[in-house]
Amino acid sequence: MPLHCINTLPPNRTMPNSLFADIPDELPNELMETLAEGSGCRVERIVSRGHRSPERFWYDQEESEWVLVVKGEARLLIERAGETEEVAMTAGDWIDLPAHTRHRVEWTAPDEETIWLAVFHP
């Protein structure tokens, strides 16, 4: 009786996308890409490598931003109730920034990518 190979895999295999793929060697600016978008909701990947917000620049956004550090390290400055707070973030850390919460990226790791996953929502 001949041996035969039994393929236990389904015939159709789909490759998922990866947040760790397609990162250029050179990143003169942060890389921002929209991964999904529905009415009032947008998922973005942001890749930083030592980038920080320009001096005296603060984000002040119309949308709320839920943001996760998937890989790397970063420090945000956030204004809340007139006070400036620092938030140090590493892989797995997330924060939800309500619309018009003034914030800036104070530091990102210089020697590796920091990969952010941002969900902008109403």
Next chain:
Amino acid sequence: MPLHCINTLPPNRTMPNSLFADIPDELPNELMETLAEGSGCRVERIVSRGHRSPERFWYDQEESEWVLVVKGEARLLIERAGETEEVAMTAGDWIDLPAHTRHRVEWTAPDEETIWLAVFHP
């Protein structure tokens, strides 16, 4: 002249939340938590440890679901154009499932947590 300690940290430090925190030792069922919610958009953490969808159960959702594996490993089955596809996912992998894309969780790693980040969107 007395030595004094110079604190270079801002006075207010905020701890971010972590996707890796607050996972119970026992997980009789998958753990699902809403982390952020805006009109028409919801961010959830899902923690699996060997969980899979019940036999013959398929998700068929009103909302689209963008889903990322943050940690661990999983296999999804997805129906598309009448065909069943398998998608093997590991950390960093993501897929966007349009509303009413029938899918099921076929397998998750039995010996570690698989942490999913799901964004349900219109």
